[in-house]
Amino acid sequence: MTNERTPPLTGVTVLEIGAFMAAPFAALQLADLGAKVIKVEHSTGGDPVRQTGPFLGTESSPFVRINRNKRSVALDLKSPDARSAFLRLVERADVLVENLRPGAMRRLGLGYQDLREINPRLVYASGSGWGQDGPLANLPGLDIMAQARSGLMSITGHPGGPPAKVGVPICDLVCGLYLALAVTAALRERDRSGTGQHIDVSLFEAGVSFAVWEAGKYFATGEVGGPMGSAHQSNAPYQAVHSSDGYVTIGATTPRNWQAFCGALGLTRLLADPRYADAFSRLENRAELIKSIETVTSTMSTAEIIERLNKAGVPCAPIADYGEVFTDEHLAARGFFWDAPHPTLGSVRQLGSPMRMSETPVQRAGAGPVLGADTREVLLAAGCSAAEIDHLVAAGAALADDVGGATTTSSATTTTTRR
Structure with a gap:
């Protein structure tokens, strides 16, 4: 049976200035929940994940999965004209999610204090390696560094073995989940207060937040845990x-x-x-x-x-x-995997969202978009004229991939299956 109710974040517009994992993964959760996510990428190359293989034709296989249900607007935000076009998007947005190095957005004139003057209702969510302030704030921080400094690598692996990280980029991913959770909470608060706020989530603190058993032990006894293979910290067998x-x-x-x-x-x-x-x-x-x-x-x-x-x-x-996981009959029976349309690749198999909601199903729309596929449509809707967009494209400050075809989610059918 098809549930035709709209997803819970329908009507929320999210701007994503994201690279690699944390911000894109956060925006993915919001997109799955029905938000209109506009992924703002550099007009040359876009999100670096686009250059990460394996490739399906000319498209990155990881990219078209991490960035499903989104639109792509390609702008060079160092260009004054492109920045002006971006600010028109900000005027109409509910949320901005970014994971640039702390200070980078501010240097572009796009920091929280700058944008709240334009849109006081904007929820501005920043993900970073170490946080927006503190002694480590300006250092580069990737997932493995966060796993190392957060203690996760000290308890992963087998006793006496070499350092090992969790097999997936867990700090990146949970930072993205915390960003998405904080955004939904901030939107709820905005319903009461009428104003947005700034959200600061770091990979480092996201990693430390997992230490529930280790904290219970250390703060009670002073004992520091170590790697235990697959064994539990506090239970056996x-x-x-x-x-x-x-x-x-x-x-x-x-x-x-x-x-x-x-x-x-x-x-x-x-x-x-x-x-x-x-x-x-x-x-x-x-x-x-x-x-x-x-x-x-x-x-x-x-x-x-x-x-x-x-x-x-x-x-x-x-x-x-x-x-075995990707062909698991239990997951298949629950309809976890699904196929998303892509303008050049056809159907692209997707990991499902773990969030199953009986009345407001998650969105299942398009695969990750072609770079600049939605630049023209989105900027026109924001109030830019066709001539202004043509000028941006001609100057190299924007990319509008009209050949690849828009991959908007506006006309996609959102469904869920009751089981």
Whole structure:
């Protein structure tokens, strides 16, 4: 059944001045929720992700996924004429999301204080490596530096092994999520006060915010955690264990699950062992516990372990690679993956939004746009004349890709499937 209600942020206009990950990922969340996101890119080259492979024809495969449901306006904001055109967009916008180095927007005359004079209702969200102020503010900061300084790399990997980062750019991504969350909160506040505000989210602090177990330990005992492989900081057994054909993850941390786990795998002898009498004891004796568990699990296939534990109601899962994830039948049954239209590539498979809303579904419109695909249409709607736009294009201060075709979301059908 198709739900024809509009997404929750329909009517909200977002300007994105973003590169790589944090701001584009934040704007992606807002676009999925129905906001009209206008991605303002440099007229030469655009977002650097456009040059990141693999490529589908001349288009970046990562770009057309990270930037779905957006429009592309290509302007050189160092050009006075292009900046004037951009300010017309600001007059009509609700939100601006940017992740340039702190001070860069201000040097362009586009800082928060500058733009609030033009549009006091503007919610201005800044993502950066280290924040807009403080001793580190002016340093370049990428995801791996934030993972390093935030402590994440100190607890990732195996004891005695080399430093390892989380496999995805987690600080970039969660910074984007915090930006999107803060934007929605600021819009709610604007409903009450009538004015916008400045939002400052850093990769560094986003990474530190994950340290819920580590903070609980350090501020209580002064103990500093270290890498533990797949094991949990405070519970056991809760980790990956050997099977005969690989590994399987298990989580038997409650009294009920611990008893069911031992019964399902023929380990009932462990129930009478005083070393494993309660959760704290099992944690203190984790090394011996895991050895005992693996004497059994290493003789069984992953599929057999999963079948037994699922039947007993014990949390468990195989370790899937992304080839398996992207063809997972559970995700397929829930309609998680979907195909977005693109003017030159046809259909482009997309990761779905995890946000499932029964009454106001997320938007599923176009794949990431061709550079400058919407420059002309968006600037005309903002009040620029055709002659002004032609002048910008002729001067190299704007790019209008009329050949590639606009990839606007205005005419796209937004649907969701009830299951």
